[in-house]
Amino acid sequence: MFDVRVILGLGLVALLTISSYNPEIPSKNKTTEAPKQSKTLFGFNIDNYIIDEYPIHQNQFLSNVLSYEGIKFEKIVQLENNSKDIFHTRNFKAGKSFHLIREDECADPVCMIYEPDAFSYVQYFFNEKATVRKVQKQVDKITKTASGEITGSLWDAMISQDLSPALIDKMEDALSSSVDFYHTKKGDKFYLIFEEQFVEGKKVGVGDLLGASYENDNGKHYAVYFENERYQGHYDMDGSPTKRKFLRAPLKYSRISSRFNRKRHHPIKKKTIPHLGTDYAAPHGTPIFSVADGVVQRVSYTKGNGKYVHIKHDKTYETKYFHMSGYAKGIKKGVRVKQGQTIGYVGQTGLATGPHVCFRFWKNGQQINHLRENFPPADPLPESDMEEFYKTRDEIKAALDLIPDPNPRETVALLAE
Numbered sequence: 001m002f003d004v005r006v007i008l009g010l011g012l013v014a015l016l017t018i019s020s021y022n023p024e025i026p027s028k029n030k031t032t033e034a035p036k037q038s039k040t041l042f043g044f045n046i047d048n049y050i051i052d053e054y055p056i057h058q059n060q061f062l063s064n065v066l067s068y069e070g071i072k073f074e075k076i077v078q079l080e081n082n083s084k085d086i087f088h089t090r091n092f093k094a095g096k097s098f099h100l101i102r103e104d105e106c107a108d109p110v111c112m113i114y115e116p117d118a119f120s121y122v123q124y125f126f127n128e129k130a131t132v133r134k135v136q137k138q139v140d141k142i143t144k145t146a147s148g149e150i151t152g153s154l155w156d157a158m159i160s161q162d163l164s165p166a167l168i169d170k171m172e173d174a175l176s177s178s179v180d181f182y183h184t185k186k187g188d189k190f191y192l193i194f195e196e197q198f199v200e201g202k203k204v205g206v207g208d209l210l211g212a213s214y215e216n217d218n219g220k221h222y223a224v225y226f227e228n229e230r231y232q233g234h235y236d237m238d239g240s241p242t243k244r245k246f247l248r249a250p251l252k253y254s255r256i257s258s259r260f261n262r263k264r265h266h267p268i269k270k271k272t273i274p275h276l277g278t279d280y281a282a283p284h285g286t287p288i289f290s291v292a293d294g295v296v297q298r299v300s301y302t303k304g305n306g307k308y309v310h311i312k313h314d315k316t317y318e319t320k321y322f323h324m325s326g327y328a329k330g331i332k333k334g335v336r337v338k339q340g341q342t343i344g345y346v347g348q349t350g351l352a353t354g355p356h357v358c359f360r361f362w363k364n365g366q367q368i369n370h371l372r373e374n375f376p377p378a379d380p381l382p383e384s385d386m387e388e389f390y391k392t393r394d395e396i397k398a399a400l401d402l403i404p405d406p407n408p409r410e411t412v413a414l415l416a417e
């Protein structure tokens with residue numbers, strides 16, 4: 001199966017404008033000001049503590065460094081034990097660094113800091129209890145807008161324009177019910193309102209895509225982000241979710257290695273053995289997700305299927321995922337899963353010649369080819385939520401319509417009349 005992004009890449013974006021933006025758009029805990037530099041670092045006031053950075057080298061023992069810095073061996077062992085369930089010191093990576101914090105230059109360190117990712121840090125206190133604590137950093141958000149026109153340039157052009165692949169993914173997801181991204185055309189235009197996430201003043205990722213519109217020969221198509229206590233996601237102007245009720249595949253970036261075929265001729269057994277599923281080949285360990293919301297019916301193993309998960313989505317549809325290497329945490333009988341939630345990982349347990357997932361789809365108890373099925377649309381928002389939705393929708397639509405045209409051509413339009 002082709003990755004949509006690759007195809008899109010052949011047809012996307014040269015003209016692009018990105019700008020900071022301050023629309024009055026309802027959104028949870030959003031800031032529209034640039035994040036301020038804080039006076040504390042890793043939870044310590046920088047005026048009262050000395051914070052030194054230590055690069056981590058290949059084949060270096062943490063205990064050696066800490067002993068040299070005056071920490072007793074028993075304390076190091078105690079800390080290692082206490083870190084097991086939070087972030088084990090064994091998982092410190094060469095090439096990164098940790099920090100030691102002291103009250104003054106001559107004192108022994110009071111705390112060690114390690115940052116596993118951009119969103120958190122871990123404090124290892126050299127106190128009596130050897131406390132270990134993981135702290136989530138504050139994520140600031142800035143709302144931005146972007147617009148672009150498809151001119152036939154390449155995926156690289158888009159990357160060089162500073163539009164992240166994650167944002168393109170989100171645009172495709174949000175508009176997939178009204179725009180066919182396999183057939184984008186030169187001259188198509190798009191408009192986006194989105195959040196950028198910052199930690200300590202550094203850009204770390206894209207947040208929610210608050211609104212998107214796409215203009216092609218069929219007119220202008222909109223998707224808006226709406227969230228309340230019960231619902232969350234992208235909706236069209238009528239309040240219908242823009243996501244499909246079922247995803248086309250249970251994993252990303254895979255290829256179909258064997259299609260659904262009732263008359264498959266088996267090359268070795270020399271007879272017709274139907275293949276009532278679709279095989280997706282992917283590297284060992286690739287996350288497999290549920291193609292729709294549902295309830296787990298079974299997490300089991302058979303000699304043929306290997307490790308598999310069975311999910312019931314509604315009274316009509318059920319899915320199964322075979323040959324997993326393992327199940328995702330918390331996946332067991334009776335558990336509710338969301339569309340896109342990881343339920344297990346690609347493997348080759350059972351009868352499988354290579355790592356893949358054999359994906360099986362049932363409709364009213366019969367196995368079907370899900371790639372040929374016209375699924376019913378996802379349910380729209382209930383009447384009781386519509387007033388709230390319309391308010392959000394109108395504000396976002398107005399803001400989308402205010403984003404400047406990436407390539408205004410009034411003259412051309414006049415001539416065409």
Ligand SMILES: [Zn+2]
Pocket residue numbers: 258275277278279357358359
């Ligand atoms: Zn199969």
